[in-house]
Amino acid sequence: MQDTCFSSYRTYHGMARGKEVQDSTMDRLGFSLVDYAVFAAMLGVSVAIGLFQSLRKTPGPSSVDNFFTGGRGFSAVPVGLSLCASFMSAVQVLGVPSEAYLYGFKFLYMCLGQSLNSLITAVFFVPVFYRLKITSSSQYLGLRFGRGMQLLGSLQFIVATLLYTGIVIFAPAVIMNQATGLNMWASLFSSGIICTFYTTVGGMKAVIWTDVFQIVVMLFGFIAIYIQGTVLAGGPARVLEIAYNGSRINFNDFGIDPQQRYSFWSFTVGGTMVWLSMYGANQAQVQRYISCRTERQAQLALLVNQVGLCLIVSSAATCGIVMFALYSTCDPLTAGKISAPDQYMPYMVLDIFRNHPGFPGLFLACAYSGTLSTVSTSINAMAAVTMEDVMKPWLIAASQRKQLLLSKSLSLFYGLGCITMAALSSLLDWGVLQGSFTVMGVVNGPLLGAFVLGMFVPATNKLGVFSGVAVGFCLSLWLAIGSTIYPPTPQVMGVLPTSDSQCLAINSTLNGTAALVQSPSINEDYGQFGLQSIYSISYLYFGALSTSTVMLVGVAVSYITGPTKKDSIGPGLLWWNLEEKKCDASCQNLKEETTVSILPCKKTHEPSSSTLSLTLSLTQINTLLNYVSSLYSHFDQVHDHRSSKN
Structure with missing residues (x-):
């Protein structure tokens, strides 16, 4: 029974994807007008x-940001x-x-x-x-x-x-x-x-x-x-x-x-x-x-x-x-x-x-x-x-x-x-699930590694992340191509047995194709090069391997060529440095009343010419600080009100 399952699985990999089903049973199964109407x-x-x-009509003028984010609402x-x-x-x-x-x-x-x-x-x-x-x-x-x-x-x-x-x-x-x-x-x-x-x-x-x-x-x-x-x-x-x-x-x-x-x-x-x-x-x-x-x-x-x-x-x-x-x-x-x-x-x-x-x-x-x-x-x-x-x-x-x-x-x-x-x-010639997950693992896996390095490893520099992405992508692409040319056997993948013991008839043409595909020459070929165990790795691991490779290579190259200094990284780019950006929303509310940059949200107390786009008088600064204070008080009241409701 297990051989039956494996032969049918090999048959699938040996047939063209566009091949028409030749069994008469499928011909009797079809859509009615009602089915097409529902579709x-x-x-x-x-x-x-x-x-x-x-x-x-949406509030405010039409813009590119609204088109791509729906107005963030x-x-x-x-x-x-x-x-x-x-x-x-x-x-x-x-x-x-x-x-x-x-x-x-x-x-x-x-x-x-x-x-x-x-x-x-x-x-x-x-x-x-x-x-x-x-x-x-x-x-x-x-x-x-x-x-x-x-x-x-x-x-x-x-x-x-x-x-x-x-x-x-x-x-x-x-x-x-x-x-x-x-x-x-x-x-x-x-x-x-x-x-x-x-x-x-x-x-x-x-x-x-x-x-x-x-x-x-x-x-x-x-x-x-x-x-x-x-x-x-x-x-x-x-x-x-x-x-x-x-x-x-x-x-x-x-x-x-x-x-x-x-x-x-x-x-x-x-x-x-x-x-x-x-x-x-x-x-x-x-x-x-x-x-x-x-x-x-x-x-x-x-x-x-x-x-x-x-x-x-x-x-x-x-x-x-x-x-x-x-x-x-x-x-x-x-x-x-x-x-x-x-x-x-x-x-x-x-x-x-x-x-x-x-x-x-x-x-x-x-x-x-x-x-x-x-x-x-x-x-x-x-x-x-x-x-x-x-x-x-x-x-x-x-x-x-x-x-x-x-x-x-x-x-x-x-x-x-x-x-x-x-x-x-x-x-x-992939199955739809394997094909889609392989693409995501091969291409998006290295990209994920770049984001992880950027957010969680301050020492990562430009050369390090470029090197990591290049090596990670090449590794995952090699694995994907190798597993496609030399696919693992059903036994290795763990395909469970199926049976056709009570079928009335078996398509003779399909069986003939299966006999051709069952030739062991393919398995013998890639076994000679010792790559069978590598190409047989589950496709679910492709992304993990590429992401890990990007991180290892990126960190190593960064420390060898000179790590990035933490002070040179802009605010909000490291995950644990997010507190500096929390007040951006409050500062956004002030944009219409003043042209003060959002950079004063950083924990500094002495404004300078680099952080103010206008020269403000002491009275204006005092007014601005009072406004920010009242705004935070308002947010706290709203939060307390919602918490009491919950």
Whole structure:
């Protein structure tokens, strides 16, 4: 039985991603008009939200900052749900159930890694970005290490986001084509164009409120699938019994072998670092933190995000276990009814809802909701990075109207770029979940290391961080390429056995392909070079390895070439130095009444010509100090009033 599972898994890696499913059973499963109507309604609502936000009047004049941050006036709940939806794309909707099906319920440990990530981000990263009042996360690198590092960070983010978004758009388009007959290129271009449209016209407000709608659609889709699948399998007790007998209830997997694809340690160590690279310093998420009305709301948004992440991951993994209970004796991949593990979920939905029109359409809406959310987030973030880090210095004399028009043009440009990358993604032979996490680990992992060095290691200098990022990126890229050319065997990864013992027929063409792919020559080739153990490392560790390498190399080079003196680092750039920036909000309120620089917020008592842009009389200074004192008293009263209410 185990050989059957491994041969089918090899078959998947040996087949072209665009290959049509040849089994007649899949041909009988398809969408009805009701299903397409449900799917179209979801797309229509997404477009309507974008139009509404573009036509809705907001306080104050339209500006680039409002376009990218929504006016910095959001509360925790919508931002938290948007944070959650941003990376809960069709990659997770389709990938997590199939991974749980093949590797077991231990996939729930991913929630632990996500929780650690949310805690670290809320405590260490959000305060820095929020109090600096920046729009682009790469602006921090510019303040800490200079313009060159800022541009490098922006470039790395754009490359990673384009690659990731290409996978997000292309993978579900191919899967839906193979599972439902929906034209692949039509679905690819329609999803890309719709995202580009509502992001371009509505900006961050459209992205956040559309994300809220789409996360609700995703949850309802999973709930419907779980209920129907559990009923057909014989109830929750029967599902657990079958899963236990099939070794899918495997929470006691604490093995430390880094070659094992999933274990407690790969999820908590590797998984935490992958998610931290996506949340800690990723522009797409930082843009949401700073769109909150207060720092406290930004931190609460991460808590809301964590609840949403756990709900979606646990729902998706549970659906994977229900799927195993339904197909424990007739695996669709082994039987030739599907051609790739990522098609498990679409096949199951079409199978269990064949007599319930509308529900398959809800699943398609669920998958594409995740795609639309991720793509819209990526487009808006790339436009913000390009505008703030690259073009802003050249647009000092340009009006807000011209800058806003350019920002929207950038959104349109990157939308078309994402569609192009989706077409090029067909060249990759990764599963959707592995592909997306590998891209984030390889490119964003080194970038995370640069932010950690900047915020927590004062001695780090420019040469040190450049050297660390270069070495870390080369290491992770080498591992990713090596694992793609010489993939680990299913035995090494820990794929659990499946069975086709009660299938009525097995596709003969598929079996013929499997026989060809099972040739052991590939394994023998890379075993000769002694690199098998290195290339077989779980993809979840790529980000952790690259981030650690950046930190080690960066610190070593900095101390060898001359560490940065702590006094030369600007206020607010080190995590423990945030107290100096706390009063910036109060100083912002004074901008309209005086042109005093915000630098007097530092703990100094003797103003100088470098800290005052005007020469103030003693009376004016006394008035200013009284105003600041009354302002702090007012804040304390408001805080006490809110505390008494709570």
